[in-house]
Amino acid sequence: MLCYIEGQKAPDRPDIVARLFKQKLDELMRDIMNVHIFGKCQAGIYIIEFQKRGLPHVHMLIWLMPEYKCKSPSDIDEIISAEIPSQIEDPVGYKMVTEYMLHGPCGGKHMDAACIIDRKCSKHFPKPYYAETTIDEDGYANYKRRNNGIKVSKGKATLDNSFVVPYNRFLLLKYNAHINVEWCNRSRAIKYLLKYLNKGPDRATIVIQENLRPTGESSAETIIEVDEIKNYLDYRYISPCEAVWLLFSFDIHFSKPSVLKLSYHLPNHHTVTLHDSESYMRCYIGKTTKTWEPRKQRGCIGRIVYSHPASGERYYLRMLLNIVKGPRSFEELRTVDGTIHDTFKDTCFAYGLINDDKEWAEAISEAKLWASGAQLRDLFVTMLLFCNVSQPLTLWEVSWEALSDDILHKK
Structure with missing residues (x-):
């Protein structure tokens, strides 16, 4: 879209970024919940978050019907991959994976990467090689990552299958975006993910202090200079994309079925709610027949x-x-x-x-x-x-x- 507007880039138009992301998200939910690309779903939930640099992203959980759940490593391999495709046999997949689904480079000569904490990758890359997909004793999936010699150069680093983020080929090629797909079948992991989805927005800690500083003398005090522009920049945390998202009244949270x-x-x-023009006596006039009625809203x-x-x-x-x-x-x-x-x-x-x-x-x-x-x-x-x-x-x-x-x- 921006090729028709001279001199503007994506960071200059958060309204276009938000609209495009919303369109892709709605189409993604239709593919999963209605088209059933993973099988029939019985429930789904997602939450929208915004990175510090402003870009929106979504965390999503999907529950499949029992007959469509992945119950074996071979079932997992049908929907999730963690390898770089062959550039000769699948050039389109190779391009998408190398562009969107490679982590890093980090570690070694790249200790200044954002994921490095205490000189280790917080995302646990590079991952170990596995000849085939396995499920460990704790119920977590170790995706197939063969040391097959397929590598790609990214800057001065050379990355292989140990740096691939698990993905679904269909979603990756259709949406041309980073979409991490994981298999989760343990109650503890699901509980952690639900807590992560409902943790709420980012919060800030502030300090309120007086604008006077004693100089050591009995009654002398000096006024502390306050840089209002600097304070505004330090305390501001709502990004332009998030502000536009809220102005458009786009949903931050989605769940199906609703609760x-x-x-x-x-x-x-009993809690009583009144309009300014109403008399409080009207609030206690209710139905004379106290009977249960079928819910009008299904699902x-x-x-x-x-x-x-x-x-x-x-x-x-x-x-x-x-x-x-x-x-x-x-x-x-x-x-x-x-x-x-x-x-x-x-x-x-x-x-x-x-x-x-x-x-x-x-x-x-x-x-x-x-x-x-x-x-x-x-x-x-x-x-x-x-x-x-x-x-x-x-x-x-x-x-x-x-x-x-x-x-x-x-x-």
């Missing part, structure tokens, strides 16, 4: 929001909502065998939900599966407050996952 947050509240704690998953075990009645209310089917009032939730109990906690006792350690075991299991690290930490802190701990514990040094396993199995 509907199901909120709940204690009696008389949506409902999830009840998390409640901390130390939140009191709210926690027990959430527990009952997962047990009692079709309640039409708080009284029906608190009714067990014709008896209306005073509190939700008493109702849980009547159902036998908290008569023993079952309450804590279920809370730990739920927090371990999908709650954040902070929620899991708070849960353990609450448990320790209820327990008689004779020896002090350094909570930050505790392995939460291992500790939860020990408690669940009563070790």
Whole structure:
């Protein structure tokens, strides 16, 4: 596009960069979710991020239907490659891989590369050679990287298959861009990826201080000069591409099927939202028939929001909502065998939900599966407050996952 506009380059037109990236991303999602280039998909999620230099990129997770999942190394080889194609047999693939899918050069004479941390490549390149694709004991795939003598010169460095980023040939050739494709079939890896996708935007630490500096004398002070332009440049972190992306109202996050947050509240704690022109009396006029109706929007998953075990009645209310089917009032939730109990906690006792350690075991299991690290930490802190701990514990040094396993199995 820019060849028709004299004197401009891609960094000068973040609006074109954002639009082009959005078009490619939409087409990529159609290929995966609708055309099924990897097979039929049951779910997908992605998040848009922007590099410090401004370029957009996407992190994506795709769940395939069970019958289309890669269950053997040969299945992985059909969709993922980590080798440089032959320049004679596949000249187009050779050009694309050498242009977009080679890492580095780094290490050796290139210790100033961005990926070098403590004199080692943070991305673990160069990778070891493998005669064929294997799956190790931890469930991770070691892609086929043969030492077949195919090499390419990049600057003063010579790179081979040990520097190839795993890719899918169809996507690479169609979109003419860097697209890293990985096989992931372990719960721990998926949990890490989901945490990475939902980590939120970059954050900055700032310091607020007075504009006066004492000179050592009893009452003399000097004014500190502030370079407002320099401070603006130091603290600015929204790139032009990100600003344009937001101005265009493009989605930062995508998920299919969508997840509907199901909120709940204690009696008389309902959230009321009013417009300026409305009377508060109108908010309490609702439907007379309190009945369940079929959801109009299909393909949506409902999830009840998390409640901390130390939140009191709210926690027990959430527990009952997962047990009692079709309640039409708080009284029906608190009714067990014709008896209306005073509190939700008493109702849980009547159902036998908290008569023993079952309450804590279920809370730990739920927090371990999908709650954040902070929620899991708070849960353990609450448990320790209820327990008689004779020896002090350094909570930050505790392995939460291992500790939860020990408690669940009563070790």
